[in-house]
Amino acid sequence: MNMLIRTIVVCFLFISASCHDAFVPKPHGYFRIDLPEHEYVKYDSTSLPYSFDVSKYAVVSPDKSYEAEQEWINISYPKWNCKIHVTYRNINGNTEEAIEDSRKLVYKHTVKADAIGEEFYDDQENNIHAALYIIKGNAATPMQFAITDSTANLFRGSLYFWGRPNQDSLAPVVEYIETDVMRLIESFRFK
16 A cells, blocks of 8 residues: 555656646637628619718618618628618708717717727818727727718718627727728718
């Protein structure tokens, strides 16, 4: 029996002495997201007071929520489980108030946001003025934008994912959709 105990103790010491590295669990990783090349088609519904270029990989559909108005739409990206919720309203010359309301909606995310970046776009020839907001951090919406003609119309969009926001895992898709939103803004026309 003594011999068996000695053998076990020696084996234990030998095994524990040979293992110098402590076990460290690997961090969680994220699936690689393969994104296609950007391709666009013109979206021009006869029943809506605007038109724009939209990604070939997006699906445009009317907003069917209970508070939705006729001109509201959703631009969905089913492959990445997200959508851009779009609202439209006639601002009847109340441009400053409408733009300030839009900014307030963006800055409500400062509680969760690490930073909010603003980019502005002006197309004087077509009377299109836009602001794009990139919201860094785990906010509910990583991107919002507003487009106006400065007199009568305001077109506003917010990107939402169907799931818990995680800036690290969503970053490639947000960057991809940011390019699509810039194309939407550049091609946007009020009728």
